[in-house]
Amino acid sequence: MTTFKVLAIHTAKITELTFGKKTFPSALLKQPIEKGMFLSYTGLAEDEQTPEHHGGTEKALCLYPYDHYSFWDGWMEMRDGAALFGENITTEGLHEQNTHIGDRFEFGEAIIEVTEPRQPCFKIAARYHKPELIVRMRESGYTGFYFRVLKEGTVKPGDVLTCVERDPARVSVHEVNQLLFSSAPRASQYDRVLEAKALSKTLRPKLIQKRNQL
Template sequence: MTTYHVRAIHTAKITELTFGKKTFPSALLKQPIGREMFLSYTGLAEDEQTPEHHGGTEKALCLYPYDHYGFWDGWMEMQDGSALFGENITTVGLNERNTHIGDRFEFGGAVIEVTEPRQPCFKIAAKYNKPELIIRMRESGFTGFYFRVLQEGMVKPGDHLKLIRRDPAGVSVQEVNELLFSKSPTAAEYDRVLEAVALSKTLKPKLMEKRNQL
């Protein structure tokens, strides 16, 4: 069983944040937890998410690879001890290219399943005062991704992700990113991504609609 190291599990409550001239509600400033916590179908017990882009059963948990931290270091001011992009879990060895929609993992007493890439929003650009961050994230494909929770359970620092099932369609998170960010996607590219049965219930209808408009 392949196991991926989790460096930290992060949570935060929604607060009014001000970065430069922008003020908005967000739970972006997540900090590592120090004790066991319940992971429900809608996320970690002490975590909050603003509903317009995050949260719900299809985006219950957000992962960002620690492997990408070096890509951003030096380009922007990074903050030690916090989640770089407000992710819930920061992992080593797991990324958008070797992870597929529908891949399942044991995480402590829970079971989670990959649903879709994270799509970067203006809040992380505002946090680092880097308007071009969103474009840089899209071009690199270093977006991170979301999970749904198939089995609720307790998780704690020191728990890692154990791969228990590879999705048979084999549609990588990176393939979905390439489709989402393509200027002229083809019907074949839509059909390929839509082979992933586990694709989130929020993203799938949007892709099907765009496919039908071709």
């Protein structure tokens, strides 16, 4: 079984961020935990989420690859010790191209399953005062991705992600990003992505609707 290093597990309380003249609630300012924490079907015990874009059973946990940090370094302010994009787990070696929708991982006492890519929203741009960040994230495909929790349990610093099952459809997170960010998606792209049975229950109906409108 392949294991991947988890560099940090992050949580945050909801705070107010400002972007231009707009102020809004966000839990992007995450910091690493220092002790074990329960991971439930809706996320880490001490992590707050704004439900309009994040959270719920289909987006219980967000991962961002440390492999991409160097891409952003020098272009925007990097904060030592903080989650770059408000991710819950920062990992090494696991990324959008080698991870599939439906892949399952053992994480501490928990079992988690990949559900969909993270779709960049204006709050990330607001955090760094970089309006162009969303476009840059889409063009690079360096989005990170979400998990649902199949088995609850305690996770702690030093735990690793161990891949216990690869989804048979082998639809990579990268493939889903290509579909989501395409200016003229093809029916074959929708059909391919929809082969992933574990695709989130929130994203699947949206893709089916768009496929039917072609």
